[in-house]
Amino acid sequence: MMQNALTDLLGIEHPIIQAPMASAATPEMVIAASEAGALGSLGAAYMSPDEIRSSIHQIRRATIRPFQVNLFSPPEPRKLSDSDVGRAMEPLRAIRQELDLTEPNEVPQFKDQFLAQLKVLLEENISIIGFHFGLPETEEVEQVKASGALLIGCATRPSDAVILEQSGADIIVAQGFEAGGHQGTFIAAEEPSTIGLMSLIPQIVDAVSVPVIAAGGLMDGRGLAAALALGAGAGQLGTAFLATQESKAHDLHKKLLLERKGGVPRFTRAFSGRPARGIVNRMMEDIEKTPNAILPFPYQHILTSEIRAVAAKTNKPEFLSMWAGQGANMVRNMSTGEMVRVLAKELEIASGIQRVV
Numbered sequence: 001m002m003q004n005a006l007t008d009l010l011g012i013e014h015p016i017i018q019a020p021m022a023s024a025a026t027p028e029m030v031i032a033a034s035e036a037g038a039l040g041s042l043g044a045a046y047m048s049p050d051e052i053r054s055s056i057h058q059i060r061r062a063t064i065r066p067f068q069v070n071l072f073s074p075p076e077p078r079k080l081s082d083s084d085v086g087r088a089m090e091p092l093r094a095i096r097q098e099l100d101l102t103e104p105n106e107v108p109q110f111k112d113q114f115l116a117q118l119k120v121l122l123e124e125n126i127s128i129i130g131f132h133f134g135l136p137e138t139e140e141v142e143q144v145k146a147s148g149a150l151l152i153g154c155a156t157r158p159s160d161a162v163i164l165e166q167s168g169a170d171i172i173v174a175q176g177f178e179a180g181g182h183q184g185t186f187i188a189a190e191e192p193s194t195i196g197l198m199s200l201i202p203q204i205v206d207a208v209s210v211p212v213i214a215a216g217g218l219m220d221g222r223g224l225a226a227a228l229a230l231g232a233g234a235g236q237l238g239t240a241f242l243a244t245q246e247s248k249a250h251d252l253h254k255k256l257l258l259e260r261k262g263g264v265p266r267f268t269r270a271f272s273g274r275p276a277r278g279i280v281n282r283m284m285e286d287i288e289k290t291p292n293a294i295l296p297f298p299y300q301h302i303l304t305s306e307i308r309a310v311a312a313k314t315n316k317p318e319f320l321s322m323w324a325g326q327g328a329n330m331v332r333n334m335s336t337g338e339m340v341r342v343l344a345k346e347l348e349i350a351s352g353i354q355r356v357v
């Protein structure tokens with residue numbers, strides 16, 4: 001009943017996308033979302049090519065419904081000096097000591113896996129491919145287009161959306177300021193865009209001719225109905241799925257969300273070097289005391305990853321990156337499949353298609 005040009009293009013029943021979430025969305029989540037009639041999305045940015053391939057096989061064994069695989073467009077390699085790294089290490093020193101971690105001997109190196117990851121997507125004939133942080137180089141965009149896959153890009157400003165459409169995007173995610181996790185900005189990438197979703201959707205819808213997906217702060221059917229009323233073809237929800245049993249967010253992260261103790265999540269570059277919205281904790285605040293020492297993405301991500309991994313094992317939420325959007329205090333305790341079904345029903349009610357019984 002809620003179908004439109006975008007749901008037809010994607011081959012889905014409901015105008016609902018389970019957001020790609022590197023580090024949180026699992027193949028099980030993708031399967032459950034797609035089976036329930038939404039578009040399940042595998043956030044594969046932090047996976048090795050082999051992990052991506054086996055996740056795709058796992059999803060295909062369980063569902064014949066469409067799903068998306070999403071990657072991060074590769075960052076520009078940068079040369080870091082020893083003093084840059086030394087400065088960035090400074091606020092981490094006390095945290096490392098607390099966790100009994102010795103100082104790393106060498107600067108962690110960035111190993112660009114992007115081309116190998118993309119190769120797997122093309123070999124596996126993935127039919128819906130999304131990129132965060134802009135589109136990759138023309139050559140790779142051409143490979144995706146030649147494969148016949150639908151290409152999704154993410155815009156946080158109307159001008160970004162125009163660039164994405166001109167570069168070949170078939171569908172554009174309008175990601176509002178409210179969104180959890182990394183902002184998809186790719187122009188002046190270290191400066192977060194500040195446009196909220198209500199203002200962003202109609203501006204992007206008017207600026208491009210391709211379908212638009214709305215993302216950021218959508219937590220229930222009311223939000224979805226509002227996004228569709230403003231011209232989006234579907235809503236993409238990340239935070240709403242973070243506390244589901246299929247999510248691999250840390251249990252303490254889920255608990256904070258379910259107990260509605262996440263406060264007001266805010267942007268930080270402290271964990272990765274790029275603006276990402278998450279629950280405020282000590283690590284964020286300690287690192288932000290010297291904002292100029294934060295390394296660019298992905299170097300800050302690499303530099304903080306050992307701390308985050310040990311914090312996860314030893315249950316120390318003060319040192320975890322706990323991404324969440326501004327709707328964090330509306331998270332509900334449901335499985336992924338149930339969430340999609342409830343959202344679809346709420347959307348129909350909010351849109352006046354179905355009455356509350």
Ligand SMILES: Cc1cc2nc3c(=O)[nH]c(=O)nc-3n(C[C@H](O)[C@H](O)[C@H](O)COP(=O)(O)O)c2cc1C
Nearest residue numbers: 019021022043132179180181215216217238239325
């Ligand atoms: C934990 C987490 C991880 C995310 N990882 C990705 C990702 O890998 N790729 C991507 O395109 N977007 C990613 N996002 C952003 C989502 O696609 C989406 O824009 C956002 O979740 C929407 O806002 P909401 O969380 O308020 O629903 C992530 C979001 C979260 C919360």
